[in-house]
Amino acid sequence: MGLMRHVVATRSFLFRQAEMSRPLSLGIRNMSLIRNKAFINGAWKSAASGEEFAVINPADGNVIGNVPNMNEADTHEAIVAASNSFQQWQDTTAKERSHYLKKWFDLLEKNKEELSEIITAESGKPLKEAAGEVAYGNSFIEWFAEEARRVHGEVIASPVKSKEMIFIKRPIGVTALITPWNFPIAMITRKAGAALAAGCTCVVKPAEDTPLTALALAALAQDSGIPAGVFNVVTSARENAPQVGKSLCESPLVAGISFTGSTDVGKLLYKMCSKGVKRLSLELGGNAPFIVFKSADVGKAVQGAIASKFRNCGQTCVSANRFFVQDEVFDEFVAKFKEEMKSQLILGMGSDGVSTLGPLINDAQVHKVDNIVQDAVKKGARVLVGGKTASSIGDRFFEPTLIVDVDPRMLCYNEEIFGPIAVLIKFKTEEEALRLANNTKRGLAGYFYSNDIAQIWRVAKKLEVGMAGINEGIISTAEAAFGGIKESGLGREGSHYGMEEYTYIKYLCFGNL
Numbered sequence: 001m002g003l004m005r006h007v008v009a010t011r012s013f014l015f016r017q018a019e020m021s022r023p024l025s026l027g028i029r030n031m032s033l034i035r036n037k038a039f040i041n042g043a044w045k046s047a048a049s050g051e052e053f054a055v056i057n058p059a060d061g062n063v064i065g066n067v068p069n070m071n072e073a074d075t076h077e078a079i080v081a082a083s084n085s086f087q088q089w090q091d092t093t094a095k096e097r098s099h100y101l102k103k104w105f106d107l108l109e110k111n112k113e114e115l116s117e118i119i120t121a122e123s124g125k126p127l128k129e130a131a132g133e134v135a136y137g138n139s140f141i142e143w144f145a146e147e148a149r150r151v152h153g154e155v156i157a158s159p160v161k162s163k164e165m166i167f168i169k170r171p172i173g174v175t176a177l178i179t180p181w182n183f184p185i186a187m188i189t190r191k192a193g194a195a196l197a198a199g200c201t202c203v204v205k206p207a208e209d210t211p212l213t214a215l216a217l218a219a220l221a222q223d224s225g226i227p228a229g230v231f232n233v234v235t236s237a238r239e240n241a242p243q244v245g246k247s248l249c250e251s252p253l254v255a256g257i258s259f260t261g262s263t264d265v266g267k268l269l270y271k272m273c274s275k276g277v278k279r280l281s282l283e284l285g286g287n288a289p290f291i292v293f294k295s296a297d298v299g300k301a302v303q304g305a306i307a308s309k310f311r312n313c314g315q316t317c318v319s320a321n322r323f324f325v326q327d328e329v330f331d332e333f334v335a336k337f338k339e340e341m342k343s344q345l346i347l348g349m350g351s352d353g354v355s356t357l358g359p360l361i362n363d364a365q366v367h368k369v370d371n372i373v374q375d376a377v378k379k380g381a382r383v384l385v386g387g388k389t390a391s392s393i394g395d396r397f398f399e400p401t402l403i404v405d406v407d408p409r410m411l412c413y414n415e416e417i418f419g420p421i422a423v424l425i426k427f428k429t430e431e432e433a434l435r436l437a438n439n440t441k442r443g444l445a446g447y448f449y450s451n452d453i454a455q456i457w458r459v460a461k462k463l464e465v466g467m468a469g470i471n472e473g474i475i476s477t478a479e480a481a482f483g484g485i486k487e488s489g490l491g492r493e494g495s496h497y498g499m500e501e502y503t504y505i506k507y508l509c510f511g512n513l
């Protein structure tokens with residue numbers, strides 16, 4: 001069937017919608033990596049209760065497969081397996097761990113198409129974007145295979161002759177990795193790569209919407225020869241997630257938790273981890289400002305804005321959430337932004353190979369995004385593009401949307417939108433832009449465009465975020481220190497700092513010398 005495109009009119013704007021060229025419900029041509037069991041101690045396991053839950057393709061609502069709905073007891077089994085295998089894994093050399101990770105990376109690369117199709121099927125992300133995520137996700141395993149061999153200690157100048165002092169780095173132990181649905185592979189590999197490289201073992205709890213990618217990762221970990229119990233995956237449905245999370249946070253056998261997800265859940269985990277004073281790494285929600293100053297190259301700013309805002313249909317913690325545009329260039333920015341939305345954004349089935357924008361992950365997300373738009377309209381905002389669900393494609397598709405005349409009373413001004421909604425706010429001065437941008441409890445990513453070098457330094461230092469894109473809308477890579485400040489979290493992932501979450505410093509004092 002030819003790839004004919006519809007053109008659908010919506011308000012004053014035309015957005016493109018791809019006709020489904022490959023009407024596969026699954027969209028997965030090679031099922032060899034699909035598993036319907038969890039992975040504990042090197043074995044594929046059902047839930048002790050026998051319960052399962054369905055994994056849904058958000059694009060069409062069809063069931064892709066069923067996986068175990070595990071509970072506290074199953075989680076405990078996985079923790080015990082990880083704890084037992086830690087005894088041997090911590091004694092492997094860095095070079096050995098590096099080899100295991102390289103082997104895993106090679107298999108991940110060999111299976112990148114299969115992995116992309118699984119991600120598209122369970123998250124709705126367009127195939128090209130899924131392939132980008134697989135490349136990104138795999139790169140963390142490669143990166144940490146290399147970093148494994150660069151965990152060095154220190155020899156300290158002793159204050160007395162009879163003593164020598166050194167610091168060595170040791171793996172913290174069993175780690176629990178609780179991961180989100182928006183990057184089904186990359187958020188696991190960014191954590192597990194570092195954990196395994198450091199000599200830790202792990203229990204992964206993937207999001208209930210996207211467990212199949214995690215299980216495919218486990219299948220390839222198994223094929224790469226990573227010993228049983230080092231990498232475990234526990235799957236559970238939404239209703240069991242609290243008991244699984246609690247078991248992970250409260251088990252005395254777990255040394256550390258790494259979580260990526262909402263700030264609300266992060267706070268709950270933080271509280272639960274306090275009982276055992278666990279090591280904690282939290283990558284939580286953002287509310288990224290994207291500032292366009294009058295000296296900026298507006299064309300480049302628009303390209304960066306589109307890339308940042310519509311990555312994964314806006315369902316990204318680092319997506320631009322609030323655009324602040326200086327009044328001198330506001331109209332030009334709006335006109336160009338509309339034009340680029342029209343030419344770049346094709347809403348449709350992720351598996352058709354044409355669409356650049358897929359569905360939102362589930363009904364709750366659609367409801368949230370719709371409510372944010374309606375609230376803005378009710379309070380006086382103007383919708384220039386989109387503004388409603390694209391039900392002619394499917395229940396979970398939302399039109400790429402552009403809103404102006406936004407003010408601080410509106411939800412879209414304050415909340416992490418996590419959808420394809422661009423919110424534009426006009427400002428007059430640099431001070432005003434910084435005040436508005438920093439007026440939030442979140443501090444993950446921020447972006448600004450300027451060609452004034454003095455302004456670039458000033459704003460880079462004053463923007464209250466953990467990561468800043470300067471004349472750049474896409475900042476994620478394995479080499480980057482990814483993480484936030486304020487309520488956006490604790491710790492850093494990726495880069496050489498990513499290893500620090502999984503090691504502790506042990507001070508050794510040699511006396512009577």
Ligand code: SIN
Nearest residue numbers: 182260316317318476
């Ligand atoms: C996230 O949305 O949580 C992560 C995005 C990224 O790694 O770029």
